[in-house]
Amino acid sequence: MKLLYFAWLRARIGCAEEEVALPHEVRDVAGLLDWLRSRDGRYAEALQNLAIVRVAVNQDYVGLDHPVRDGDEIAIFPPVTGG
Amino acid sequence: MIRVQREDFDIGIELDRLASGNHRIGGIASFIGLVRDMGGSDRVSALTLEHYPGMTEKKLAEIELEAHRRWPLDASLIIHRYGRLEPGDRIVLVATASPHREAALAACHFLIDWLKTDAPFWKSEDTPDGERWVEARAEDDAAMIRWQGRSSEDER
Numbered sequence: 535m536k537l538l539y540f541a542w543l544r545a546r547i548g549c550a551e552e553e554v555a556l557p558h559e560v561r562d563v564a565g566l567l568d569w570l571r572s573r574d575g576r577y578a579e580a581l582q583n584l585a586i587v588r589v590a591v592n593q594d595y596v597g598l599d600h601p602v603r604d605g606d607e608i609a610i611f612p613p614v615t616g617g
Numbered sequence: 618m619i620r621v622q623r624e625d626f627d628i629g630i631e632l633d634r635l636a637s638g639n640h641r642i643g644g645i646a647s648f649i650g651l652v653r654d655m656g657g658s659d660r661v662s663a664l665t666l667e668h669y670p671g672m673t674e675k676k677l678a679e680i681e682l683e684a685h686r687r688w689p690l691d692a693s694l695i696i697h698r699y700g701r702l703e704p705g706d707r708i709v710l711v712a713t714a715s716p717h718r719e720a721a722l723a724a725c726h727f728l729i730d731w732l733k734t735d736a737p738f739w740k741s742e743d744t745p746d747g748e749r750w751v752e753a754r755a756e757d758d759a760a761m762i763r764w765q766g767r768s769s770e771d772e773r
Contacts, residue, residue, distance in 0.1 A: 540669055541739035542750040593672035609669055613753035616738025617650055617709055
């Protein structure tokens, strides 16, 4: 699974993109975020407030209960500020 | 049409091209977003716009399609820049062309409101203390919510 991070989430995590093997118990976005937070203090800090975290699976916005699968492209980023 | 690009654009050329050869078009509405100097004690010397290549184009195309579903548009154009921009620089152009002004003006307003909450761009400001990420504004969410649940019949 490919994980992408943008804006201050990328800066805090210290990584723009990584390939991860999904643990068996991770089935949805909420599970993925829990697992990432447990990996490292940088993830725990960057992902502590989910009110300011958006997730896209295969380039569409999704909620925390959206399923995740190996092969998905999952992007994690703050609320957008373009325009 | 959607364009995501680092380079600047020429407003006159873009608007001319939008209506060129289509004499059904009675009017073009446009919105041009500029880099604003926020003022105050924190001087911002420049902005850097980051985006999510792939999803940006996908979301902009969806937004454009939705505008065409809601209003009778003959043409539309969204250009959004990324990279380093200075105060006064153009960031975004939204333009819509229609036989009548109501559709063009409403669709243009809709597109810029929707783009601000849906298109995956992020601004960071260069300040004397380093980069500072711009926070999303609640007003932008409120502006977008106004368009939800309104049918095309309401708009026409």
